[in-house]
Amino acid sequence: MTPTLSTPLPAPAIDPARTVLDIQGLRVGFPRPDGTVVTILDGIDLTVHKGEIVGLVGESGSGKSMLAMAAIGLIPPPGTVLAGHIRIASQDLPKLTERELRHVRGRSVGMVFQDPMTGLNPVRTIGSILTESVRRHQGVDRAAAMAVAEAALKSVGIPAARERLTTYPHQLSGGLRQRVMIALALINQPEVIIADEPTTALDATIQAQILDLLRDTLHRAGGVLITHDLGVAAEICDRLAVIYHGRIVETGPTADILARPHHPYTQGLLDAVPRFDRRGQRLVPIPGMPPSPLADRTPCSFRTRCPAQSAACDRAPPLAPWGGDGERLVACHHPFNAQGAAA
Numbered sequence: 001m002t003p004t005l006s007t008p009l010p011a012p013a014i015d016p017a018r019t020v021l022d023i024q025g026l027r028v029g030f031p032r033p034d035g036t037v038v039t040i041l042d043g044i045d046l047t048v049h050k051g052e053i054v055g056l057v058g059e060s061g062s063g064k065s066m067l068a069m070a071a072i073g074l075i076p077p078p079g080t081v082l083a084g085h086i087r088i089a090s091q092d093l094p095k096l097t098e099r100e101l102r103h104v105r106g107r108s109v110g111m112v113f114q115d116p117m118t119g120l121n122p123v124r125t126i127g128s129i130l131t132e133s134v135r136r137h138q139g140v141d142r143a144a145a146m147a148v149a150e151a152a153l154k155s156v157g158i159p160a161a162r163e164r165l166t167t168y169p170h171q172l173s174g175g176l177r178q179r180v181m182i183a184l185a186l187i188n189q190p191e192v193i194i195a196d197e198p199t200t201a202l203d204a205t206i207q208a209q210i211l212d213l214l215r216d217t218l219h220r221a222g223g224v225l226i227t228h229d230l231g232v233a234a235e236i237c238d239r240l241a242v243i244y245h246g247r248i249v250e251t252g253p254t255a256d257i258l259a260r261p262h263h264p265y266t267q268g269l270l271d272a273v274p275r276f277d278r279r280g281q282r283l284v285p286i287p288g289m290p291p292s293p294l295a296d297r298t299p300c301s302f303r304t305r306c307p308a309q310s311a312a313c314d315r316a317p318p319l320a321p322w323g324g325d326g327e328r329l330v331a332c333h334h335p336f337n338a339q340g341a342a343a
Contacts, residue, residue, distance in 0.1 A: 110185030
C-alpha cells in the first residue's frame with residue numbers, strides 16, 4: 001500500500017452537497033453524586049461541508065471544548081452521550097466501540113489542540129509520533145512512513161524536516177510544536193479537522209503564520225475552529241456558530257454575523273471587542289457572569305444577562321431561521337434587526 005500525503009493547494013470551493021461532519025440533537029451529560037445527570041451540551045446541531053471552515057465561538061465554559069471532545073469520541077468519563085448523533089465518514093461515533101473509535105481518530109478526523117504539549121508524547125521523538133499514525137492508518141513499513149512524516153513536516157513549513165524527526169517536543173519552540181500538531185492532524189488526509197484554540201499560546205507574529213497555515217489545512221477537508229477570539233474567527237472562518245451554556249444560539253455566514261448580529265449574546269461579544277472604528281470609546285462588557293457548566297438548564301440561560309429579556313423568555317426559544325434567507329439561525333424571542341434594535 002502506497003502512503004499518501006497531499007501537497008499544499010489553494011483552498012477548494014465549498015461543496016454543500018458533501019457533509020464531512022454532521023452533529024444532530026447532541027446531548028452530553030455527567031452524573032452527579034446524587035444520581036441525577038447534569039447536561040453539558042444540550043441539543044447541539046452542527047454541520048460542516050467539504051472545504052468549509054466553521055468557527056465555534058463563545059466565552060470560556062460555554063461548551064466549545066466539550067463539543068470538540070465529543071466530536072472525536074473523547075468525552076472524559078463519566079460523561080456520556082445522552083442523545084443525538086455525530087457522523088463522520090458515514091459512521092455514527094456514539095455507536096462505535098473504543099477500538100473502532102481509534103481507527104476513526106487520525107484517519108477520518110484530525111485534532112489540533114490548544115497546547116501541543118498535551119497532544120505530543122514528551123518521551124517520544126517527533127518522527128516516532130508521526131510514523132506511528134501513518135503505519136496504523138496506512139499500513140506501510142517504517143521507511144515509507146518516515147518519508148511521509150518528513151513530507152508532512154515540510155508541508156507545514158518546518159525547516160530541516162529530516163533532522164526534526166529525531167528531536168523531542170520539548171526541543172522545539174511553541175510555534176514549531178504547533179506546526180507538528182497540524183502535520184499530525186493532516187498526515188492521513190482525514191475527512192474533517194478540528195482545531196481547539198490552536199493559537200492562544202503563541203505570540204502575535206507566530207500566530208499570524210499559524211493562522212495562514214490553518215486556513216490552508218482546514219480547507220483541505222472541512223474544519224472546525226474553536227476560539228474565543230472573534231478576530232481570529234473573522235480571519236479564516238466561512239461560517240460561525242455561537243455557543244452559550246451548551247447551546248448554539250446563532251449560526252450563519254461569518255461576515256453577516258459580525259456585521260449584523262441578531263442574538264443579544266452575539267451582540268454582547270462584539271461590543272466587548274476592541275475595534276479601530278471605536279477608538280476612544282469604552283468597551284461594553286456583558287453584565288454578570290456566565291453560568292457554570294454544571295448549572296441546570298433553564299429555558300434561556302442568557303436571560304439574566306440579557307437587555308431584551310421579557311416574560312416570553314420563560315419558554316425555550318428554538319434555533320430558527322431569521323432574516324428570510326435561511327442561512328441565519330437564531331435562538332431568541334427578541335432577535336436584533338439589522339440596525340441593532342430588538343425586534
